[in-house]
Amino acid sequence: MSNTESLSEVHQSVDPNKRKGWRRILSFIGPAYLISVGYMDPGNWATDLAGGSKFGYQLIWVLLMSNLIALLLQSLSSRLGIVRGLDLAQASKQAYPRWANIPLFGLAQTAIIACDLAEIIGMAIGLQLLFGLPLIWGISITIFDTLLLLFLMNRGMRAMEGFIVSMVFIVGISFLIEMFIVEPSLKEIAKGFEPSALSGDALYIAIGIIGATVMPHNLYLHSSLVQTRKIERTNKGIKEALKFNLIDTTVALNLAFFVNAAILILAAAAFYTNGHHDIAEIQDAHKLLSNIFGDVAPALFAIALIAAGQSSTITGTLAGQIVMEGHINLRIQPWLRRLITRLLAIIPAFFTILYYGNDALGGLLILSQVVLSLQLGFAVIPLIHFNSDKKLMKDFAIKTWVKVLAWLSAATILILNVKLVIEEVSTWTQSSGSWWIYVILYPAIAAIVLLLLYVFFHPLIKSKNEDRQIVPHGNALDIGKIDKINYRNIGIAVDFSKNDVNTIRHALIQGGKEAHYYLIHVVETAAARYHGDRVMDHETQADGENLEKYKTNLADLGYDSSTFIGFGSTAKAIAEISNKNELDLLVMGAHGHKGLKDLIFGTTVDAVRHKVSMPVLIIR
Template structure:
């Protein structure tokens, strides 16, 4: 049976029932730390460095505001996951039509690629700063972190959380030490908490800071991760879970705020104060730290950068899995999900280095964070709608004051994004050759705005369609009268292993002596793959003789059988023979290998069942 829970591999894998007192609180600690790494990834570094070096301590208030908004939205995300048992993507799939979920998935995937792009660049820069590795090689190496994710997923949820917390700890300690080294002005830091009007470069960087801090994929991720805790599905149990998860979120996000503020303060104290106002490049920051403070600060800086990038990579993969499964109901292997996302992010990084040089990566980092911010509205608006609905959330629907705060935050984010888009398009329109703006940019902007309006208005207009939202897979059907199914044409895939006896016996039980059986074996030699059915190598002849022995053996027992030999790819050959001969049932033996062996040997059973339209009986 297909698993439908969010992150089914670790769903309810952490038990909280048997713990009491502070141990019970600790059992809920973890999900928010996985979320917090997204708030201190290399993309944040770029925007914080740019803001601190160019405007000193002036944008600290933007960081604080972003952190407060993040705390609110992440707590709403956790509430949704705890009360409804759905992540944000699943809730969107049930609330919006299919044609809306496809672009919502596309936008969310774009945000994850933008986030992954920041992590790739950060890792590559960190490796270059520590070991002198060229950026192009550092970017290539990041493909292989898929192995780390596979290892952590197999070890369980607590192992993954332990890894992430250790990475966060490394980042936090590194910046704590650096703060003592640079000795910032406390008076100016306090003054930076005073809000000020933003325009031009300050607005662009501020939106980048918001996009880097309030990350859309974290809203999807948090609503899923809270479901890894097994809780009582009572009002008391859910109320307790919401409280403990809020504590987890508050502590983790305040730590993230400390790291982001430390980076901005570091840039302000080290660069802005010394007249270096254009330090948006992480490499420049490392070099200048070396010149001003010696070797300790830049080394800590590089180590923290690598730790931040690696931890964010893991959470980005999980978010991608949640979004794909939730919005479009497509589930693929985590390693493949990771590889696709990474390749989509590596391509623009390679392109940037090859055509614009290493120096352009800093600008690409900031741009990636602005893209994240532009996508926020499509995650935030549905989240507020879902957690405000009293019919769905019952006693746990958010209060009026929280709704006002949430909608105010959403309005602020969207308003800043609208202002940014208008300023950017106005700047592009001043160029001489602007035909592409009217052909591509304007239509794209209009479509995005219309989609955002639909996402906002649809839940308000469609409140009557409650049943569809509350039932994830539809209602159970009346099974009705049960009649015996008699199979007349049964295919049996054999491989001449010890599994064959069991596979054939189960097939015979299904059809009895009234059915006709078709014994299938696929020759996979190199010659068979290239020459197909004209090949007559030793293996083909041996396999043909073995099939005849099975046929004779079955005939002696009173069963009719025909033999087929396929050539080349096992799954395709079995499926082609089954479809061509109109089998009514296919019986196959499972090898029982998994994990790394699946990558090496493939998964024939899974491939075959997607290529045929008949029942497949799998015998282990």
């Protein structure tokens, strides 16, 4: 039976109830730190560098405002996960019809790929700056993040959180040391917290800062990660979880604000003060740091960039799992899901370098932020709707003043992001004028706008008297009268291991002496894969003899059986034999290995049960 929990591999894997006092509080700390890395990823660096180098300390208050908005929305995300036990994608699947969830999934997945693209580029740039590694090599290396994530998931949630916190710590320490090196003006920093009028380039950069701060994948991710804590499902237990997670979110996002402010302050002190006002590329910032402050500051800058990219990409691929399982209920192997997300992000980076050169990566970073902007409303609007619903959230629905602040924040973000998208599309239209802009881009944007309006109005116009499904898979059905099932044709998959005796014994119990048994074995040699049933190598002959021994043994016990040998892919061959003989039941032995062994040896049982129509009995 498939798991239905969000991030089922680590769902409720941390139990705070076993701890007391400050250790209990610390057991809730962690999810928001995984979220915070999205607020200091390479996509944020470019806007912070541009703002600091062009306007000095003037835009610090914009960072603070965007951080407060992020704090509000992330607290709503954690509230949804704690109170309803659903992540944002699962809640959307329940609230909106299937036809709407498919494009919602597509947009969310596209945004995650765009976010992952920014992390890949940032990490590749960091590796180039630190070790002189060509960008194309750096991008190739990032594919191994998939194996790192698989390892961390198998080690447990706390191991993953520990890794992320250590990455965040490296970023924070790097910039703290750089603050001492560049010696910024404390008076000017304090003045930067005072709101000022924005126009022209300052407004554009401010839009970029806010637009790059609240990322849609973080809202999906946070609502899932808080469910890794096993809490008491009482009003008291939920209130305690909400309080501790608010503390976690506040501390983590303030740390992210410190990092972003440090980047902006670094750019102001190092570049703006020295007359370098047009620093938008990460490589340019690194080069100037080398010229002005020697080797230590740029090395720390590159280390922080690598740490930020590494941690952000892990959270991005986790979010990919959440939206896939939540919106369309599609579950595939974790390593494969993360590999697909990574490859879809690497491909455009590869093509950009190969066809347009390294200098075009900066433009690709901007494009990734525009894609993120397009998807943001589809995460923020449902999130506010779900938290406002008194029928589903009961006593934990947000108060009116919180609702007003949330909608104002959403409107601010959406207006600024729409402006950013319009600016970018206008630039493309003027510079390119290609047919695809009018044939593909404009219709796509129109469709996205219509879907956004539907997402906003659907919960408002939905009948209040309508009975809503508030459980993931509907209500339990009446089982009714139970009749005995007689299996006449039973397949038994054997591999001549010590597990065969147990597998065969359970199969015989199901059918008795009235059933006919089909002994199935698959030859997996290289020759079998290439030549199929034409192969007659030593292993095939030995396996055939072993099957006949099983058949003879069963005949002596009074059971009727036949033998079948398949060739090549185990799952495919077992499924073909089972379907061809119209079996009533298939009995298989489970190998019991996990993690990397699944990656190496495969997962035959899972593959077979998706290819056959009959029941599958799995024996350990």
